[in-house]
Structures are given as C-alpha cells and as structure tokens.
Amino acid sequence: MNFGQRQLMMGNEACAAGAIAAGVRYFAAYPITPATEIGEVLSRELPAYGGKFIQMEDEMGALGSCLGASAAGVKAMTASSGPGITLMQENVGLAAMAEIPVVIVNVQRAGPGTGTIDQTQADVMQARWGTNGDHPVIALAPSSVKECFDLTVRAVNLSERYRVPVYLLSDAQVGHMREVVTLPRLEDVRLVDRPRPTCRPDEYHGYEFRTPDEVPPMADFGTGYHYIVQYSVHDRDGFPNPGKPAELAALLQHLDAKLSWHLDAIVDLEELLLDDADIVVVAYGTTARAARDAVVMARARGRRAGLLRLVTVWPFDTARVGRIIGDARRVVVPEMNLGQIHGEVVKATKDRRAQVLKVNRVDGCAVTPQEILDTIERGLG
C-alpha cells in the first residue's frame, strides 16, 4: 500500500488500507457485492505485512474465525454486506458476550433479502439490534473515501479499547466512490491495543471487573493466562453460571456500562454552522454529503440552517443530540431508508419544540441536496 502518499482511491480500498494501518493482521470474509474489494485488496497486501487473509466457506465461518484469531491476540476484521451481515449475527453476539475485539465492515446494499446491490443505509438498525439480547455495539459511518480509511482505524482502536464488536457502516456509494486522498505514513497512525494482564497468571481472571464499566485485561492464547472465552453467561473466569439472577444482571450491566458510561469518548458528532441555526439537518454516512450541500444552499438563501453529522451512529447519544438541537424549530433527517435514525432523533427531541421531518429514498439512488433543501424550506415563507 502507498502509505504517506497522495493518490486516487476507492472507498473499499481505503478501508483495506485503514485495516493494515490499524494493525489488523487477520482478515476473513466471504465474497459479496459491494464489499468484495476489501478482501481482494487484503488478500494481496496482508502477507507483506505478515498478516493473513482467508476466504472462508460462509459468513458464519468468516466472523467466527476472526473471533478465534482475536482471542489468540491478533487484530481481526471481516467485511460483508446485508445478507452476509445477517448470517454473521450469531458471532456478533459471541463477540459482545465474550468481549472479543473485532471489526465488521458492512458495505450496505438494499434489502431485505438479497435486495439489490444499490446503495442504502437500511442496515443501521440491524447494526444496533441485529443479534439477540441486550448487547453493546459501536457503529461508525464514513462520508468520504478518506473517512473509510480514518474510521476503519478508529473502529479497530475502539474495538480494542472496549473489547466490543465495532461496525463500519459503509455503503455501496462511498465504498465504490473514488476520491483523491493522502494516506498518513504508517508510523503516524495512532494505535490502541486491548488491555492485557500484568498480574501473575494464577491471579488472572479473564472477565473480572471491579466497576461495571471496567474493561477487563484480555490475555492472548498461548501466554499462560488461562480463562474460558465464553459465549454463555459466565463468572469471572468464563465458567458458565446460569441461573444466578444477580450475577446475570451484573454481567449484562457491565457489558452496557463499558460503552454507556463513556459516551463522550466514543461518540463523535460533527457540527457545521450550528451556532445560530434554527433548522438542523441530522445526517450520517454518504447522505451527509448531500446534507452539507443543502445546508450551504439554504444559508445562501438566508435560512439559518446547520448540519449535525453522526460520525458515530451507535451508541446514539440521545441527551447530547437533544442539547445540540436545542431550541431549533425544525430538524430534517435525510436517510437512504424509510426512517431508521429518524426515530432516534424524535426521542432526542421529545421535550423540545423542534418539528422533525424525514427525507427518505429507497430506490437505490442517493438523496439529493435539492430534496433536503426542499424539506428545510417546506412551508416556510
């Protein structure tokens, strides 16, 4: 890869470069449009970095093998799209319950079912609630090719920091878009590694937390620190202990608190022209590009419009989004789905005066700036 250089790149290529820069040395996937290029690039590039690519027999095997590699101490990633991400959900639950760092790139395509390969943002709720049970998850949404790189690095770092599965919610538009980007030099990329044990092996407990939000140190396999990487409800050593209500509650609250107590460190919200705005466009991913244009167009027409871009989609910081919207009279939520984040914005504004409007497209085409502008101005004099 041409790190440290200015170049024309596709979003999926930038994502692959981000994985290498972030220290991912194990990548497993199953082919699917529009995500396949990520694996193709990594199959070529990883061996030079001492890393390994494997094309698995299906998506359950792909993410399942990533979790094995991660437990052994190697940063791991997979990439797929809606139908494949659906098959991976059992593994998302395993990563959440067993606290295994892993990154899942979803280059979204239209569903349900195999749908079509056109761009969409229809898997936003799947990213949050796709697997069973209350579980922690982080999702980041890139708006540009450069962000496909940057947010892949951030996704890996967050997964390591909090021992959780992290989604990169890319889509067919940004994944296949080509832009000129300047990649940083490898040595300039800030890396985060999971906490590892510093105690004696006989004092080690793989799932011990002293406060609910503590991320327990994670031992690599083969280092003499034994614990059970455990899919079921478990005690501090990973030994299954079903039927103990207090311990079950403590475990689930721990999994939640790892993220919910640290929203400020995790949730990245970008604010544009919001200081005096009385109309706020809330957007994420590629749709945020059109939203930015719409806000600039609205300003040129004398509207006090601004953009709140959700770089981190999950966890959704309801309180902070509400504070940012403040006393704005109108909120516009453009999405390439039928209104998935719209519901979260409604929750965030329930005690506020803002009227929350949707702009939705599900025809495989991008939301245009004009459509957003029309909604910004709808009914206004």
Added chain:
Amino acid sequence: MSVKPLSRLLDTYVYAERTPTTWCPGCGIGIVLQSMIRAIDDLGLDTNRIAVVSGVGCAAHATSYLKFDAFHGLHGRVPAHATGIKLAKPELTVLCLLGDGDGLAIGGNQFIHAARRNIDLTAILFNNFTYGRTGGQFSPTTPHGAWAQTAPFGMMERNFDVCELSRAAGATYVARSIAYNGNLTTRLIRNAIKHKGFSVVEVLLQCTEIYGRYNKQGDGAAMLTWQREHAVTPGKAAGLSPEQLEGRFVIGELHRSEAPEFCEEYDRLIARVQGKAR
C-alpha cells in the same frame, strides 16, 4: 506404557473445584476426556500451548473443566474459531471438541472446509447419536430406525458415516474408537495430535440417560459392552462381507495421508512475498 493414576492427571489438567460436571451418571464423555488427557500427557505437551475449542452440546462443556486456553464458542462454528486461533498462533496445539450435532449438522460446512484446507487441527468427535443437551432429538448420526424425541416413529433419515465423510472432505488422519476402549482412544488421539494436518478421531460413546434409555439399551455398563461387541478392527473387517459388517463399526486408524498443511503453506507465502519486497 504405564498408566498414570487418574488423581495425578486431574491435578495437572482439570479444575477439580468446577466438578461435579454437567454430565449424567454413566455418560461416556468423561471417559473419552480421560483418554484425551492421557494422550496429551503422553506427548508431554506444555499446557500453556494448548487451546481447546468447543461449541454447544454435552461434549462442548468439556472446555470449562480443562486447564488450557479455552474457547467455548458458537454452535457449529468450532472449526472456524479454531482456524482463526491456529492461523494467528500456529505454534499452539488446537483441539476441537465436537459433538455429532454440533460438528456435522449445524457445523457441517465448517467441518468439511477445515478438512479440505488440511489445517493442523485435531477434531475429536464425541458421537453419542443424539442431541442430549436438548433432550434427545435425532442427530445426523442417529441410526436408522432408532427412537428420538423428534423421530417418534423411528429415525427415517440416513445417517452420516463420520469417518467416510472426513476422508472424502480431505482430512489427512481419520480414526474411530469407542469409549469402551480407552487405550485405543488415547493412542489414536495421540497420533492425531502428532499428525500434521486436519485429523479426526470419532469416538462412539454411550448417552445413558437419553439415547440409551429411550432405545432400551440398558445402563452404562451394558452400553459399553454393546460397543465392544459391535466393534471390529480394520484387519478383521477386511475379511468380512458387507452383509456381515452390517450393524458393526470398524475401529482403529482408518486413513492417513500426507498433504500440505495450510498454516505452513501460509507461512511460506509470507516468506516469499516478504522476500520479494526486500
């Protein structure tokens, strides 16, 4: 080889404080596990360099009692988890503890593709002919005509021959044993671990409380005796007609071949690519 007392093995390999185990009285899983532990002990393997991987089912619980690195993962995905572990750390000995449902029904795809790659994993398939954990539904190895909770009129489907399947899928070491013959099981697992490549040891064992009870096969001792009476060695089997072999099973080493091992191939690829880069 002298047989070490069980108490010494337990101290080294088993978390005694986690017993009693989840298994029923008379169950064969513990017997097979003892054979596995003896095989590891015979080989003098470092317990810090062994990973055991399991999914869901009765045998899967074994990982919880063993003093190794343990991965108690998804139903059926054991060979996939193990593939990730082994590729990440090829120096580890990785054992897959599979059941007949876990390994061959929900995990059939993972199983055959791990065999096809010939990655250096040792799969021990605990074949008790049933889904014991969920109360006795039929599995891919339930014999034709046997009673199961979901085969109340007798098993209608044909069953897998685990060893034929493994060999056809590309496993380079395939063997079968019975819980009754602990020494044979130990020897086969020892050879399987030593073998470089994907190796499968199927062990037929008794599920006394579910499969045995529903099929009126008597207690644990009776079921063990049945295993002994129906097992034949490869040498003896060679002299028997297909009719004479009906209802019997061949135990021992059934297949062994040499083929490139996946992790070694990958390491060679890395060396080649990095050599070019320099």
